[in-house]
Amino acid sequence: MDVNTDLAMWSNQLIVSAMIVYAIAMIAYAFDLFGGRELKQSEVTSAESKPLSVRRTSRKTATAVLDAPDTATGGSDDTGSDDAASRHGAERARRAARVGTSLLVLAALLHVAAVLTRALSVMRVPWGNMMEYILTATAITVVVYLIVNIRKDVRYLGTFVAGGVLLSLGLSITVFYTPAAQLIPALQSYWIAIHVPIAILSTALLYISAILAVFQILKARYEDRAPKWLRFTKRLPASTDIERVSYTIAAVGFITWTFTLIAGAIWAEVAWSRYWGWDSKEIWTFVVWVVYAAYLHARATRGWGPTKVAVLNLIGIASVIFNFTVVNVYFNGLHSYSGL
C-alpha cells in the first residue's frame, strides 16, 4: 500500500494554485464577454451585426434547395462561414480574452501537474474515486476547450469553462475530498484504463457542448427580439454557427458515451457475471444515452426548432451531472466508488 504522501500533498497544493489562476482567468474572460466600452459602441453599429438571412426553402426533401443571400458576402477568405457579427467581434482588440486564455493555459499546466503528481503518488490511474474523477475530468475539459479554440474562436465560452472548472475543483477538494490511496479490488482491472477515461472525455465534451447550447439559445433570442440584457451576445457568432459547433461536439460526445457504455458492459461481465443488470449507474448511463440519441434525432425532425433541440442538449448534461453526483453518492448500487 505504498502512497507517496509528499507527492499527494504537492498535488493538493497544485490544485489550489490552479484554482487561483482559474479564478483570475474567469474574471478576465467575463470582462471580455460582458464588460468594456465596446458593448455600447457596438450598439451603434447593430445593423451591421445582424446575421444574414439564409432560408431553407424546403424542409421536406433531403436535398434541400437554399436561397443564397442576394449580396455576395465572402471575399476569398477561407473562413467563409464567419458572418458579419463574429467579424465585427474580431475587430475588437479583445485584450481581456487574450489575458484569459493565457491564464487558462497557465492554470491548465498547474492542473495537469496536479493530476500527474496525484497519479504518481499512488502509481496508478488518477480516477479511482470521485475526487480524482473530477480532478481529471476538469483538466480534460480545459484541454478540450483549448484544442477547440485552435480551430475555432470559442473564447466566449471561457468564463463558463473557467468558472465550471473552478466550482468543480472547489467541490473536489472539499465535499468530495479523498486522501490518496490504492484502489479497491473491484477497480483493479485494465478496464479502468479504458472505460473511465472515455467516460471522462465524454463528460468534458458534453459539458462544452452544453455551454455552447446555452449561448446558442441566448443568441437566438437576441436575434429574435433583441432584449437589452442580451446585448453582450452581439460579441458571439450567429446562433446557427454556435449550434453547429455545439452539435459537432455533442456528436463526438455521443460516440464516446456509446463507447463508455459498451466498455462498461464488457467490464460488468468480467466483474459481475452479466453485461447488463439495470444497476442504478447502468440505468442512468442508459438514460443519458437515450436523451442524447433523442437530441441527435430531434435535430433532423420537422417541428423541432434549434432552440428546442438545444434544450434537449441541456437535459442531457443535467442527466450526466445527476448520474455523476446524486447516483454516485445517494443511490445504492454496484458503482459505489465515490470514496466518500
Added chain:
Amino acid sequence: MDKSTATQPQLGFFGMCRWAWRQLTTMRVALILLLILALAAIPGSLLPQRIQDPGRVTRFLEDNGAWGQFLDTIQMFDVYSSIWFSSIYLLLMISLVGCVIPRSAQHWKAMRSAPPKAPRRLGRMPGYVAFTSATDSQEFLDTAQTRLRKLGYRTARHGDHVAAERGYLRETGNLVFHISLLVATLTMAIGSLFGYQGQRILIEGDTFTNSLVAYDSFEPGAYYDPDTLPDFRLTLDKFTSAFDADSPGAQFGQPRVFEAEVTTTVDGRSENHTLKVNEPVRVGGTGVYLTGNGYAPEVTVRDATGKVVQSGPTVFVPDGGPGYTSEGVIKVPDAAGTQMGFVGVFLPTATQNDKGELVSSFAELRNPYLVMSGYTGDLGLDSGVPQSVYTLEADSMTQMTDASGEPLVLELGVGQTQQLPNGGSVTFDGVKRYVAVDISQDPTQGLMLVSAICVLLGLGLSLFVPRRRMWVRVADGRVEVAALARGEDPMVERAAKDLAADLRDGGPASAEDSRTSTTGSRIASERD
C-alpha cells in the same frame, strides 16, 4: 361519436392500421418514444428492483402499506420487465424496423445508380465556384472526373457536366447502427432465455461439483436445459485479503486485495487458478465470478453428554461496513435432549468503542471475537417449511440464561471454551474464509459483442462521413464547380473551392465568383 367526426369518411380497419403505421414510423413519434423511454427507465433507479434485491422490495412493501401495494400493482418493482416499459421499447423497435427497411431498400437502389444530373442553376448550391477556362471542354471534364474519382467520388458524365457523389458509407453506417441496435436488443432477450445464473458459497477446502443440487440459488432462463450443465469441479484452496491500514480518512480499512486460489477439474485434469474480482475463471463454457467473501468461524458444540454435536465452519454474513462485523446462526439439531441454536456476531478486530460496546474496527483478523446468545427448543427444521440458514426462529425457542437468570452471553476468543447452562459447551476453534461466487452461462455474449462493435462503427460512420454531391459543368469556356451537402458537412464550401483550385492547374484559389452560405450544411436527411 359526435356529428363532426361521424361525417368524416371512414378509414376502415386497414386504413386505420396504415395510418397508425405511418404515424409510428415518423421521426416525430420515434423521438417522443425515445424521450418516454428515458423517462420510463428512471423509476427503476429510485425504487428497489426485484431483479437486484428482492429482499429490499419486500422491506419496502412492508414499510409502505397501500402505497407500496399500488406501486407493485403498476409493476414499479419490476420496471424493466413491466408491460409499460416493454411496450415502449417494442413500439420503438417496430418504429425502427418500419424505418430501416424502406431506407435500406432506398439505399440499395442509390448505391447501384449513377449520381444524379446537375440542376440547371448550380449557383444556388452551398458551395459554388465559377471561372473561365480556355481548354477543351470534354478534355476538361475528363480531368475533373478522374480527379473526383481519386477523391473517392462516384462519378457519371451527363452531356456538359460531371456529376459526382460520395459518402454512401454515411447511410450505410446509419443503417448498420440501427440494425445492430435491433440485433443487440433481441440478443439481450434471447440470452436471458437460454442462459443461467447461479450462486454458491464456498468455504476454504470446499469443492463445488457443477450440478443443480450444488447451487445455493439457481436461475435458469425459460429454455435452459439443466441437463446440459457442463461437468466440472472447483475447489477453493485458499482465500487471501488485505485491507488498507495506512491511509487516513475514508480510505482506512478499504479492501485492497481479494484473491482466491482455486483448483478446477475438467475431465480428470486439474488446473490451478487465481480467482479475483475482475478475473473470472472460465471453465467448461461457464464463468465463475468472485462476488463476495467473509468469515466462517469454526465452532465446536458439545451436548450434556460431552459428545460433539456440531463442529466446523459456519458462514457469517458481513454487514457491509468496513469492520466486517458479521452475523450468523449455528443450528445444532442433534444434541441430546433438546435442540440448540446460537445467534451471534463475529468481530474480526474486536475493540470497545466510546460507549463501551464491542465493535469491529478493522476487517482483518487482529482480535477475532465471537459474541453469541443461545436458545433451546425446537429449531423447526422438521416442519417441512424451508428456512434460511442465516436466521433462527428464536420466537418458538427458549433463550439460555446464566446462573443469575440473565440472558446468557457467550464471548469467545479463538481457542476459548464456555460452558452452557444445560451442561454442554461451546468452543471457538478458529476462523476460515469463504467466498461467494456467481456461476453463469450466456451463449449469446459473443453475438452481443459483435453487435455492440457494429453499433459503434455504424455510429461513427453515420455521424462523420460527409455525404456530398459535386458537379463540374463546362459551357462556353465557363467552368462551374458546385457542391451540395447531404447531412452534416462543414467542409462543403471548402470542397468546391479546393476542386476548383485543383482544376485551374494548381493556381491560387482566387475564384472570380464564389458564393458561400452559412447554413448550407444544416440539412439533415429526414425520415418520413
